[in-house]
Amino acid sequence: MIEEVFATGDSLMHRLDPRVRILAALAYSIPVALVSRPIPMILALVLSILITALARLQVKALFKRLIVVNSIILLFWIVVPFTFDGETIFEIGPLAATREGIIYAASVTIKSNAIFLAFLALVATMPVAAAGHAMQGLGFPVKVVTLLLLTYRYVFVIEEEYNRLLRAIRIRGFKARTSLHTYRTYAYLIGMLFVRSWDRAERVHQAMKCRGFEGKFYCLTQYRVSLEDIFFSVAMSVGVCAIGMTEWMIAIH
Amino acid sequence: MDDRDTLIQLKGVGFSYGDGRAVLSSLDFTLLKGQRVGLIGFNGSGKTTLLHILMGLLRPSAGVVRLFGKTVSKEKDFVEARRRIGFVFQNADDQLFSPTVIEDVAFGVLNQGKSPNEARGIAIETLEKLNLKGFEDRLTHRLSGGEKKLVSLATVLACRPELLLLDEPTTGLDLETCGRIIEFLNELSITYLIVSHEYDFLVKTTREIYSIQKGAVVYNGDSSILHSHYHAHPTGDILHHHEQ
Structure with a gap:
């Protein structure tokens, strides 16, 4: 269900402290989302491509994801140019x-791709588990982190349960049609998943209590910031500042 | 009988579910230090219910539960008792909730107040004892059924319990993993109570076997008799008869 194809590797990005990477991704994506001039946007895209290159991601998997994101952006291109007020460039019928x-539309495309690439290179290069711990290390609320980690752990179990139920239905000759019977069957299926997940949650909580859980999580991972982390943080800060500066410089001219 | 050596004492314990169906009624059971007891019973006979009562996950509707010589009735009493009891759940997916193996094994140890370094050390040591060296960073959801079971045993043993409770430890396991668990349990020096519906497994891991019938616990006998029986007939599926 969750593949984590980029999570393992030995590039610079993979070596960096997950906390540094999460912070960098946040500190980078917010200003990039806010810039409005073409030069800082292109600067951001170049910077994103650069860190993606540093992460040495599998090219095929990378393009697969880019296609997904850009096919959503394509919908913008169908609608936005024709619904904005302004100087007409060309006409198709009415x-x-x-x-x-x-x-x-172009600025949305550039900015989305820049932020998406940065997240791929910085955040997708760590396992979900590491992301959770890094978030805990950064002081994110314990409930958010717990929710993320438990969802990640049990989404597979729920998927398995879903497949089991689906098999049981199919074995008895069920075929999805546009009929009340189909809708009812799917409703039962989803209802059953909820009930089972609830029961499961209760059992997991019991098992945790049996091992002395009293509502507080202790983290096993201890992080250390390396020289590479410091260099990277400085480089990213310079990059973010450069994007911000060019935006500001153009604005006052 | 010294009170300190009585780990579990149940007197007249009864339990009914919300719909009024009585599962256990006036159940008496005692487990002494050093005992290895098997408890056998049909599906729905109340085996798991009994274990859950011992862990304080369910509260009995009647009777007295004493653990380590103390009467336990409130959550606070059970919190204390749970530190000394290791409970292996029937379904390993319920037990293993952490993303990675090492975190799950260290979870209980961290809850005991040990430092992350100490907890990591204990976790690695426990995994090694179970022949699971190198499993530290494996993702729990990607383990096989047998591996999950062994790891969930490790998560409980890492807390160094004085008493081990195992609920249907062989459910869904292949022969090889079963063999590993049998071997491992026989090497353990702690007191344990295993609940199962598999006679063969209990015979190989416990000394005394009780059965749960009509909501009460009944003593069945010394498993050593059944043990020799097992060795005498490696192909036990051939129809045969024994004289006492």
Whole structure:
């Protein structure tokens, strides 16, 4: 269900402290989402491509993900250029594409890709478990971290349960149609998953209590910041500042 | 009988589910230090219910539960008793909730207040004892059924309990993993109570076998008789008859 294809590797990105990477991803993506001028946007895209290259991700898997993201962005291109007010550039029948609309769609495309690549290179390069611990190390609320880690652990169990139920239904000749019977069967299936997940949660909690759990999680992982982490943090800060500065410089001119 | 050596003492324990169905009624049971007891019973006979009562996960509707010589009735009493009892759940997926093996094994140890370094050391040591060296960073959900069971045993043993309770430890396991568990249990020096519906498994891991019938515990006999029986007939599925 969750493949984590990028999680293992021995690139610079994989070696960096997960806490540094999560912080960098956040500190980078927020300003990038806010810039409005073409030069800082392109600068961000170049920086993102650079760190993606440093992460040495599997090219095929990387493009597969980029296609998914950009096919959603494609929907923007169908709608936005024709619905924005502004100077008309070309017309298709009654629809008029505006200059402003095209610029807007282009900026969404560049910024989304830049942020997406940065997250792939920085966050997708760690296992979900490590991300959880890093978040705990950064002082994220314990409940959020617990929710993330337990969801990650049990989503597989629930998937397995779902497949078991589906098999049981199919074995008895069930075929999905547009009928009340189909809807009812699916409703039962989902209902059953909820009930089982609830029961499971109760048993897991019991098992945790039996091992002395009293509501507080203790973290096993101890992190140490290395020289590479410091260099990377400085480089990222410079990059973020450069993007911010160019935006600001263009704005005052 | 010294009170300190009586780990479990149940007197007249009864339990009914919400729908009024009585599972256990006036049940008496005692477990002494050093004993290895098997408890056999059909599905729905109340075996798991009994274990859950011992761990304080269910409260009996009647009777007295004494653990380590003290009467336990409130959550607070059980919190204390749970530190000394290791409970292996029937389903390993319920037991293993952490993403990685090492974290799960260290979980109980960390709860005991040990430092992360100490906990890591104890966890690795426990895994080695169970021949699970190198499993530390494996993801729990990607383990096989047998591996999950062995790891869940490790998670409980890492807490160094004085008493071990195992609920249907062989459910869904292949012969090889079963063999490993049998071997391991025989090497253990702690007191344990195993609940199972598999006679063969109990014969190989326990000295005394009780059965749970009509909500009460009945003594069946010394498993050594059954033990020699097992060795005499490696192909036990051939129909045969014994004289006492």
